[in-house]
Amino acid sequence: MTKAVYPGSFDPMTNGHRDIIARAASVFDEVVVSVMVNVSKKYLFTVPERLNLLSESLKDLPNVRVRAYEGLLIDLVREEKVDVIVKGLRNATDFDYENTMDFYNKRMAPQVESVYLMASHEYVHLSSSAIRELMAFGGDVSGLVPPLVEEALRLR
């Protein structure tokens, strides 16, 4: 039984996130999607809103669970007793960032492996920040985020 955690801010969740989660769910027995909370950051959606959008948009995936965590990823890993950290890689910027994160995570928990899934080609340019910006100026985000997220963005 292999348990994985997929951390992120999901502000908001995109179809790129969903793609990684669905692919991780087909590889691992259980996937915990964790909204990582940083009190010093400003978000568009509250934690309960992000959790609700995630769980509603992932309810067809029975081995996926959604939660929030405030603190270090490695402490969540210990609390949940996960075997693997899953990350999505879009480009060299993600690679450099994740390479550094891996250095710190390995120092603190050398037994925990990280597994990187390459972004699907149609989502390689997709980020939560681009979605927020596009929406702020009334741009079209259809097909880039789950329908429920699109609706929530329209109401903002």
Ligand code: ADP
């Ligand atoms: P973002 O970088 O879009 O603000 P998060 O901080 O929530 O998103 O990212 C959580 C994880 O999802 C990270 O591993 C990130 O690299 C990955 N990710 C984000 N967007 C995509 C995408 N379009 N395709 C694949 N992976 C992605």
